[in-house]
Amino acid sequence: MRPLPALLLAGILLAAGADAPADKDTPAAAQPRFQDGPVDPARLPKLPWHMANLWWDIPETEDFESLDIDIRVKGEADPAKINLYIAPIGIGQLNATNFYGGIQTNIGGYGVSPDSPAGAYHKGKGGIFSRWGNKDLDTSFVRPAANGLIEAAGYEGDFASGRRPYAWTEGTYTYSLRKLSYEKDKDGKEWTWVGAFVSDKSKGDFTFISSLKFPGRTLRFWGRHSAFIEIYGGKKVDIAALPALEIAIGHPRVNGKPADIRRLSLVHPQRGPVSPPIMDGALSPDGSEVVFHLRNRLLADQKPQQVLIERKPGPNPEGK
Secondary structure (H helix, E strand, O other): OOOOOOOOHHHHHHHHHOOOOOOOOOOHHHOOOOOOOOOOHHHOOOOOEEEEEEEEEOOOEOOOOEEEEEEEEEOOOOOOOOOEEEEEEEEEEEOOEEEEEEEEOOOEOEEOOOOOOOOOOEOOOEEEEEEEOOOOOOHHHEEEOOOOEEEEEOEOEOEEEEEEEOOOOOEEEEEEEEEEEEEEOOOOOEEEEEEEEEEEOOOOOOEEEEEEEEEOOOOOEOOEEEEEEEEOOOOOOOHHHOOOEEEEEEOOEEOOEEOOOOEEEEEOOOOOOOOOOOEEEEEOOOOOEEEEEEOOOOOOOOOOEEEEEEOOOOOOOOOO
16 A cells, blocks of 8 residues: 555544544534435545544553454455555554554555566555654665565655565455564664564465564563554545455454453544445454445444443452
């Protein structure tokens, strides 16, 4: 995905992480309002469209080693017709460094070898792993695949990113992070490399996407997790022609174990990268995943926020 000015990091955090609608803070005229019926292109917000965001509240992990999130796709997302980003990591933090990752119908970037895809910026289906930082970020923070793509810039905040072609289609996949290796730079500063991988559960593969450098030797994973599904820029969107897609995102597994979920919220942003109401979502009957449906019409009854899981605190055994 070529990051757009509208998708600033602060906008992602506001839109995905808000626990209440933004109406009280945002003038009514600035908030798009839709109803079921014919779509007026002049009233649609600019891309990207964050159609749905998830936020889990989980315990912090002091010594991070791995993260795994399952993605299930039913239906076909044609790269020639839609720029779709399924981000099982919408925003994460390792040692207070923000990152995200997932699969896209059209990855972007610049080649690192003759094996990298050539041509226009967007180059078909693949995986992506990006992190943010300060103005010292450059491509030295990325170790791409031999046929991968790479980018470091400042037009979406300061970020460094690796991408790799991966021909995902209908099926079930796992997006994974793994703590890989440690190093010290010439100034004695400690760094840890973290790799992103995608696996197809029907094939049992484990495909490396890219690795990124994070500060520190021991990594602390924050006490939250997020995911989002987005239509991003580069193609004109005709809502009536959108594909019929079912997309499910499973709960995070940290260091090989299911996260202890204290709260899970589904948010349809009312500020930041907003979207027309074209996606609905609900917890699956067995509670193992959140299932979304992309619609080719505007939904009339979309709620800005739903709490899907909430674990009430139990009684204090000491009576305090």
